[in-house]
Amino acid sequence: MGPIGENEFFFLMQGLKWTVLLAIVGFIGGGIFGILIALLRTSKTKVARRITAGFIGVFQGTPLLMQLFVVYYGVALLGIEVNAWIAVAIAFTLHASAFLGEIWRGSIEAVPKGQTEAANALGLHYVSRMKDVILPQALKISMPATIGFLVQLIKGTSLAAIVGFIELTRAGQIISNQTYRPLLVFGIVGAIYFIICWPLSHAGSGLEKRMAKAAR
Amino acid sequence: MLNTANDQPTLISLEDVQKWYGAFHALKSISLSVRKGEKIVLCGPSGSGKSTLIRCINALETIEEGKIVVEGQVLDGSTKSIDAIRREVGMVFQSFNLFPHMTVLQNCTLAPMRVRGTSHTDAERLARKYLERVRILDQAEKYPAQLSGGQQQRVAIARALCMEPKVMLFDEPTSALDPEMVKEVLDTMIGLARDGMTMICVTHEMGFARQVADRVIFMASGEIVEEAEPEVFFKSPKHQRTKTFLGEILAHH
Numbered sequence: 231m232g233p234i235g236e237n238e239f240f241f242l243m244q245g246l247k248w249t250v251l252l253a254i255v256g257f258i259g260g261g262i263f264g265i266l267i268a269l270l271r272t273s274k275t276k277v278a279r280r281i282t283a284g285f286i287g288v289f290q291g292t293p294l295l296m297q298l299f300v301v302y303y304g305v306a307l308l309g310i311e312v313n314a315w316i317a318v319a320i321a322f323t324l325h326a327s328a329f330l331g332e333i334w335r336g337s338i339e340a341v342p343k344g345q346t347e348a349a350n351a352l353g354l355h356y357v358s359r360m361k362d363v364i365l366p367q368a369l370k371i372s373m374p375a376t377i378g379f380l381v382q383l384i385k386g387t388s389l390a391a392i393v394g395f396i397e398l399t400r401a402g403q404i405i406s407n408q409t410y411r412p413l414l415v416f417g418i419v420g421a422i423y424f425i426i427c428w429p430l431s432h433a434g435s436g437l438e439k440r441m442a443k444a445a446r
Numbered sequence: 447m448l449n450t451a452n453d454q455p456t457l458i459s460l461e462d463v464q465k466w467y468g469a470f471h472a473l474k475s476i477s478l479s480v481r482k483g484e485k486i487v488l489c490g491p492s493g494s495g496k497s498t499l500i501r502c503i504n505a506l507e508t509i510e511e512g513k514i515v516v517e518g519q520v521l522d523g524s525t526k527s528i529d530a531i532r533r534e535v536g537m538v539f540q541s542f543n544l545f546p547h548m549t550v551l552q553n554c555t556l557a558p559m560r561v562r563g564t565s566h567t568d569a570e571r572l573a574r575k576y577l578e579r580v581r582i583l584d585q586a587e588k589y590p591a592q593l594s595g596g597q598q599q600r601v602a603i604a605r606a607l608c609m610e611p612k613v614m615l616f617d618e619p620t621s622a623l624d625p626e627m628v629k630e631v632l633d634t635m636i637g638l639a640r641d642g643m644t645m646i647c648v649t650h651e652m653g654f655a656r657q658v659a660d661r662v663i664f665m666a667s668g669e670i671v672e673e674a675e676p677e678v679f680f681k682s683p684k685h686q687r688t689k690t691f692l693g694e695i696l697a698h699h
Contacts, residue, residue, distance in 0.1 A: 347506055348543035348602075352557035352609060353532035362556055366547050 232409035234418075245401025246422055252397060253384045255319045260326020260383075267331025269360065272338045282331065289328030295389050297321050302393045318390045322383070329379050337372035338364060374441070377434035381427045398422060454482040457613060457644050458503060463512030465498060465668075472498050473509070474668040480613070485645045487655040487676075490665035491691060496648045499665070500615045503646070504535040517612060533561065536606030540618040542598045544590040550577065550601050551586040554608045561609065569608070576604040580634050596627030600634050607638075614638065616647040650695055656680065664688045 267285065270278040289297065301321035305312050341364050349359040369376075391400035402419035406412040458480040465473035473495050480486060488496040501507040503514060505521060505528045514521040516531045545553050554573035558564040564572065577583040580600040582593075590598050599619055606614060616635065620628045632654050639645060639658040649655070655662050655676055662679040664672045664687075672679070672688045683689050 342543075344539060344541050344543035345545065348537075348539065348545070350506060351504055351532065351535075351537040351539075352605070353529060353561040354557060355529075355560075358556075358560040362560065363545055367545075370547070 232411070234405070234409055234411060234414060238405045238409065238415075241405060242398065242401050242418065242422070245396055245398040248396065249384065249387045249398040250426075252318060252322060252387045252390060252395075253380070256322030256326045256383055256387070257380055259319065259323030260330050263323060263327035264330030264334060265365075267327055268334035268338055271331060271335040286328045286332050289325055290332065294321075294325055294386050295392060297325055298389055298393055314390075314393055314395045318393060318395050322387070322390075325386075326379070326383055329382075330376065333372050333375045333379060334368060337368035337375075340371050341367045371441075374434045374438035377430055377437070381430050381434070384427055384430075385423060454484070456480070457482045457484075457517060458646075459513075459515045460499075460503075461513040461515075463499075463502065463509050463514065465495075465502065465507065465509050472668050473502070476512070476668075476670060478663070478670065480644060480646060482612075483642050483644055484660045485639050485643075485658050486647070487659040487662045488646060488648045488665060489650055489652075489655070489662065489691070489695070490671075494665040495668040496665045497617050500537075500617060500646055500648055503613075503615060504532055504537055506537075533609065534612045535615060536609055536611035536613070537615045538599070538602050538606055538617065538619045540621050542590070542595070542602045542622070544598055544602055544605070546590050549587050549589055550582070550593070553590070553601060554605045557605070558608050572608050572610075573604070576607040577601070579607070579637070580604045594627060595623045596630045599623065599627075599631045603631075603634055603638070613644045613646065616645065616649065618648050618650075620649065620651060652680070652692075652695060664691065666691070 267282045270282040271286070273279060298318065298321045301324065302314070302317045305317050305320065345363055345367065346359065349363045354363065387397050388399035390397050391403065396404070398419055402415050406415040409415065456479050458478075460476055460478045463473055463476040464471075476495075476499060478499075488499065490496050498507055502509050503516065503521075505523075508523065517534050519527055519530045519534075521527050521531055544550075545556070548556065551570065551573055554577060555564075555566070555569035558569040558572055559566060574583060574586065577586055580603050582597055582600050582604065585593060585597060585601075590601065593601065603614075603619075619635070620631050623631060628651070632651060635645070635647070635654065636658055645658075647654070647659075659676045661673055662676050663670055664679070664683075664685075666687050672683060672685050674683075679688075680692065683692055
């Protein structure tokens, strides 16, 4: 058994950096495409609704691990030379956009119909109606679920290890193999995930309680 | 009566308007013309189509047959015609429908800025003018949830006025209010009527109808059953359905 010293800890922190970066990229990319998907899902065009419903169905109906594989090897099949980082970022963006799109679709539909009617009666067009009236209210409604999904996403980044991406979990595995102290190493790794995820979950449920009170 | 308006040009006309919700015939051959400056009160039992009727005028509802013309603009379902009509028609809803994430002032400035391209400064000046007119300027920085129902409805009236519409549609504006707040909203509406605004009001406030309406229209089962000047309408209704309705309504007031 080897000791767990500064070097090992530094290595874990390197992994953590990629975990956080991957979660951020997935969340931002997924946020941008997710808004688009939510808007298409709630649009008047039947084709747009169908296509986005299909997209959401596929990504919600398959494991994230499969999605990572498919994108990782799929991109290579297209003959495009990309490193693991890009492939994984694409996969997480697609994954997150499906889930966030569905969460936000629900939130857009949860905004009272009278808001759309008032905006229409005032002559506001689609862009202003969405940007100024509906989306600010929808995003507020969606906050607890959105934060909940972010927590899932952070933990989900551990699956990126499967395609050779050295994030926190993979870094832990490497250290564990070197030091033969799996319990201690994965205990630390788990604690790091917890320190990031728990405050987020806590904030999410706090927000939910406050909103439930406000709605009463 | 404030205004006989007989010599004024027609602002709104509906010809043989038909609307169905699935198999339900919501509006049956409605024809109506409203002159500039006229105040019309629409009443009738719930489900009679009165709200649907005014919601068709600003295209919140579509019609299956017939013709609606507002200020010479035929409502043909095109975006252009809908835009043109909504610019001239203001609406006040039963449930206020203020934007809860915006202050009173922001509620009032949004549409002039986005629809008319008014500058922020001018939109605020306009908003303050109309908030003053509905006597709620002191609450301009508050959010809707911090106001009473009556105050919220007055803000909603100011918000609609900020688009400087030629016609105001009121869809049961006092029905969601506590009794003690009805008067402040009605007084605001009476003030508007005095200033010559063309108004179509769906309401059961018969006192208001008597005081400001040029015509009272009674609807039942999607049809216009009777229309008359308020004096005639209340004293000698012709149809049995009108008599029954008035009997029920007036028994409450």
